Structures are given as structure tokens and as C-alpha cells.
Amino acid sequence: MKSERPLSPRFSMALVLSMMCLTSSACSNSKPAVDTSQNDRARGLAVEKGEAKKIIVKNNSATMYQHKKFYITLSSGPVGSSGIPTAISLGDTVFAKGQGKELTAKHIFWTRHLERAEWQGKTLAEAGSVTCVIVQTISDLPDNDEDRWGDKLWIHVSDCEVLE
Numbered sequence: 001m002k003s004e005r006p007l008s009p010r011f012s013m014a015l016v017l018s019m020m021c022l023t024s025s026a027c028s029n030s031k032p033a034v035d036t037s038q039n040d041r042a043r044g045l046a047v048e049k050g051e052a053k054k055i056i057v058k059n060n061s062a063t064m065y066q067h068k069k070f071y072i073t074l075s076s077g078p079v080g081s082s083g084i085p086t087a088i089s090l091g092d093t094v095f096a097k098g099q100g101k102e103l104t105a106k107h108i109f110w111t112r113h114l115e116r117a118e119w120q121g122k123t124l125a126e127a128g129s130v131t132c133v134i135v136q137t138i139s140d141l142p143d144n145d146e147d148r149w150g151d152k153l154w155i156h157v158s159d160c161e162v163l164e
Helices: 009-021 038-042
Strands: 033-035 047-052 054-057 062-070 073-080 087-089 093-096 101-104 107-113 117-119 122-125 130-135 152-157 160-162
Touching (some): 062 101, 101 152, 130 160
Antiparallel strands (some): 033 047, 054 087, 054 160
């Protein structure tokens, strides 16, 4: 049986931020809507969300992650960040160099944090910062509970700029 490594603190924070950023209602393609759902407000988070057509990855902040199912266990962790381009558009195929993983960007979700986000005493996002999650299918989102035990592949960008 394969032994699982514990999640690194950096991955844990990125995963928590990805999940916090995507836990509310669907995103819109046009103008952003301020999300003040009761769940987010209870956690003290105020965010704007949307779906982008093209983004810029700032400060080399993109990392590809995966959930991989192995019979009765689930391995989860970073695939890598090497080879992820600085500009990503819908339809682009993104490779993690040396890992043999590729993802076609069919959905790019962005979240603008209107308030500072903290978790266990660490700052996950400053007010005004924008994070993005890129997936091939909606079921690949890390917070999709309908398929929580399925294989997933996504890219988390902790510092991005939405162009379209």
C-alpha cells in the first residue's frame, strides 16, 4: 500500500484559500457581484468573484495541484509550477514540466479579496489582491464535494491580473 506524505504548510494554505475562494454561488462572465453570503460573512470574508477569459500570472505564483485516487486512498498535493506560462487564456493547454501533467484551461475563476483573509494566524490574501483557479471541468474544482474522491487537476494562481 502506498504511504501518503503529509501536506506541506504552503500547499495546505493554498488549498484552503482555493476552497475559500470558490465556496459560494456560480460566477458570472460579465460584471462582478459582491459576494456577501452568510457563510462568507460568518468567516469575515467579503469577496468579488467572476470568470475570466485571460489572466496574467504575477510573481511566478501559479502552481498545479492534483487529487489522485488510489483504490481506497486519496493522494493530494502540488504537481509543480515549472513551465506554467505567465499569460493563460481560455483554450490554452498548460503543462507542468517534468511531471507529464497537462490541463486545458476551460474555466478561469477569479476572486478579489475585499478584506484581509487569515487562517491560523497566517495571511492568505491582502485586501484588494486577486487569486485565480484554472480548471478543465467544474468537477476539477478543489472544493467540489459532489466528486470529492475523484481525480482532479487544477492550477491555483495566488497573484493574478484579469485581462478579460
